[in-house]
Amino acid sequence: MKKLLTYIIIGSACFSACKKTEEQLYTAQDNIYFDLNFKDLSGNNRRMDSVMYSFALFPEKSVDTVWLPVRIAGMRRSEARSFRIAVDEKATTAEAGKHYKSLEKEYIIPADSGVAKVPIILFAADPALTSKSVRLKLRLVPTEDFTVTNPEYDSAKVIFSNRLEKPAWWATWQGELGNYSRVKHELFIRAAGVNELPVAFDAQVLPKVLFAIRRFKNFLASPISWVADNPQEGYTLEPAGAGKYNFFSITNPGKKYLLELNPADNRYYFTDETGARIV
Template identity: 35%
Template sequence: MKTIFHIHKIQFLSLILLLIMASCKKEELMYEDKAGIYIDKEKFVGVRDSTSYSFAEKANTVMLDTIYIPVKISGNMSPVDRIVPLKVDENLTTALAGTHYQILETKIKANEITGRVPILIKRTADLKAKQVRLYVKIATSAEFPLQIMNTKTNNTFNGEPVGTYVPGYLIKLSDQLLKPDTWDASGSWFKLFFGTYSATKYKFIIDITGRVVWGPRARDSAESPTAAQMYIYLAKLVSALYEYEKVNGPMIDETGNQVTFPKL
């Protein structure tokens, strides 16, 4: 009898385990069937949750530009196109739709998992006196009913993601000379060739080099300078600063510090 009872006990526990596994499997299938979409911040360089865009860094003839927001789905691919529900958070936005920006309708193509939403940004006179903010986020929709609140970085430490991204993305738009977001980013040529940022130094750089378009980290896009160009820029800046100091003494920036450039 003792042996029979032991067998029955094992069978009972096995049955419970099978039921638990079946329940978990059912929940996983339900989750996979529920599609979601999120802003893929791993695609951004430097700061991942926001960007500052200034028309002051562009030629005077540039009146329109486009910022692309990369997105990625969770769940299964679809045999049909699906509209990306990228929306504006009005509570966190001061930019005016139609005046400062326009979000262009975008679809995740059939049998694809990624896409890019173009946001058309516009150069207006008021941007010379103020900065406006555009905060975008993913809303739920009939095609993407799953709301994804946070995403993890791909980089890990001891098997765990090193950071978490908030779901929205902030675009700060102006026509004023602002510090590039990626000046202090890892591997930035801004930092390597020009040193510590100040508005006085940045204006001097633009005046001497004649360059207003640098790209992320001054190295990560087709419009960025080459390494050879950066060395030429640095030589011109050191020479121009020397000539300035012969006449005026040290150049002092808005923080009270002397403007200098690294010795490479």
């Protein structure tokens, strides 16, 4: 009888505890966070705290969008729910309206979904972006629908510019490409049809690499003919006087490259950021 009574007491305690746990599970407010995790080469989960972007990689664009995934930690619901994002002004150097579009008052997690992608709209017009990067730091804010409880995951940074840095792969192929300059790198992206080359020499990719480099060299040798022969690329030339032209994408006329005739060899050359001819 004592054993039976003991079992009943224990069973009642377990039922009470389980019921309380279940109530806590279903009544606790859901949490929300920036999901900037990725798997490294070893298959381990890593978290980024920043998203990097350069307009110089996309010469046809003067406006672009970076998408930040926001995910819930909790239950999906059959109704849409809202969340808010604020700019951390102390850690932000980008200016609203100048470098990015001001944030919306709130964003939505759709019904029956656990994630939303927040559009951060960036602008390339500021000439200073060709010489520096700016930073936009964002922080999730609690709402009636969501709490924000993990400081490590409640913020994200978008760092962007309109400039390039020398990539590691340039050294691998410098014998074909020549000395590095930012303007030369930008023109390579525009003419070669690729944004990057392999860092390591590989015989299997060599034909594709040489094809891209050959396209770039043909472009430098005769940029006026290249524009005429490749209308699908979306570039044009406008006379700039005194035997000069401005080369630019028709979708982004604010980014222009000066092309000048050299009477000594009757060829047109671009100049890089130091004033040297690009060959």
